[in-house]
Amino acid sequence: MTTFTVLDNALLKTELSTLRNKSTSIPLFRATMERISEIMAVEICRSFPLETFEYETPLETTVGYRFKESFLIAPVLRAGLGLQSGFLKFLPDATVSHIGISRDHRTHQPHFYYSNIPARIEKLRCIVLDPMLATGGSATMATSLLKEKGAKTLTLVSVVAAPEGVKRFSEQHPDVPIFAAALDRELNADKYILPGLGDAGDRIFGT
Numbered sequence: 784m785t786t787f788t789v790l791d792n793a794l795l796k797t798e799l800s801t802l803r804n805k806s807t808s809i810p811l812f813r814a815t816m817e818r819i820s821e822i823m824a825v826e827i828c829r830s831f832p833l834e835t836f837e838y839e840t841p842l843e844t845t846v847g848y849r850f851k852e853s854f855l856i857a858p859v860l861r862a863g864l865g866l867q868s869g870f871l872k873f874l875p876d877a878t879v880s881h882i883g884i885s886r887d888h889r890t891h892q893p894h895f896y897y898s899n900i901p902a903r904i905e906k907l908r909c910i911v912l913d914p915m916l917a918t919g920g921s922a923t924m925a926t927s928l929l930k931e932k933g934a935k936t937l938t939l940v941s942v943v944a945a946p947e948g949v950k951r952f953s954e955q956h957p958d959v960p961i962f963a964a965a966l967d968r969e970l971n972a973d974k975y976i977l978p979g980l981g982d983a984g985d986r987i988f989g990t
C-alpha cells in the first residue's frame with residue numbers, strides 16, 4: 784500500500800503560498816520552486832538508510848555516517864526541472880535522468896517523448912520529481928518507465944497533489960511512497976488542480 788505524506792513544515796507552507804499567488808513573477812516563482820526543492824530534499828532524505836564508516840578527525844578515529852545507497856534523480860520534463868537543483872544540492876553525486884512526458888491539452892493523457900536512463904539503475908534509489916500530481920498520468924508513466932528499465936527502489940516527490948492523482952498513482956505503484964507539500968481539493972474540467980498554482984511548466988519557463 785502506498786504511503787502518501789504531506790510534509791509538515793512551516794517554511795513549505797509559506798513558500799507554497801508564494802507559488803500559488805498569481806501575482807508572483809516568473810523569476811520569483813522559479814526561485815521559490817528551487818527553495819521548496821531544497822526543503823523537500825532535506826525532509827525526504829530523513830527516511831533514507833545510512834551506514835557507518837570510520838574516518839580520522841584531526842585528533843582521533845571516529846565513526847561517521849553516509850547514505851547506504853547511491854541516488855538517481857528523475858525530473859519529469861519540463862516542470863520537474865524546477866525541483867532538480869535542491870535535490871542535487873544535497874545529493875550532489877546523484878545520477879540525473881530526465882524523462883520527457885507532456886500532457887495532451889485535449890485528452891489530458893500523458894505522452895512520452897524522451898528519456899536517458901542508465902543500465903545500472905537497479906542499484907540506485909530513484910527519486911521521481913514532478914511538482915504537479917493532477918490526474919497522476921505523467922508521474923505514473925515516468926515511474927513505470929523507470930521500473931521497466933530495472934528500478935527497484937523509488938520515491939515520488941510532488942509539490943501539489945490532487946486526490947485523483949494520489950489514487951491513480953497508488954493503484955499503479957503501491958510500493959512507491961509519495962511526498963508532497965500539499966494535498967489540494969480537486970481537479971477542474973480541464974484537469975487543473977484546485978486551488979493549485981496553474982501550469983507549473985509555464986510559470987517556471989514563462990511560456
Ligand code: PRP
Pocket residue numbers: 859860861862863884885886887891893913914915916917918919920921922948974982983984985
Ligand atoms: C504538467 C506537470 C506534470 C503533469 C501533471 O506537465 O508538470 O508533469 O502536467 O499532470 P497529470 O498528473 O495529469 O499527468 P505538462 O504536460 O504541462 O508539461 P510541462 O511540464 O512541459 O509544462
Ligand code: URA
Pocket residue numbers: 862915917974975976977979980981982983984
Ligand atoms: N499540470 C500543471 O502544471 N498544473 C495543474 O494544475 C495540472 C497539471
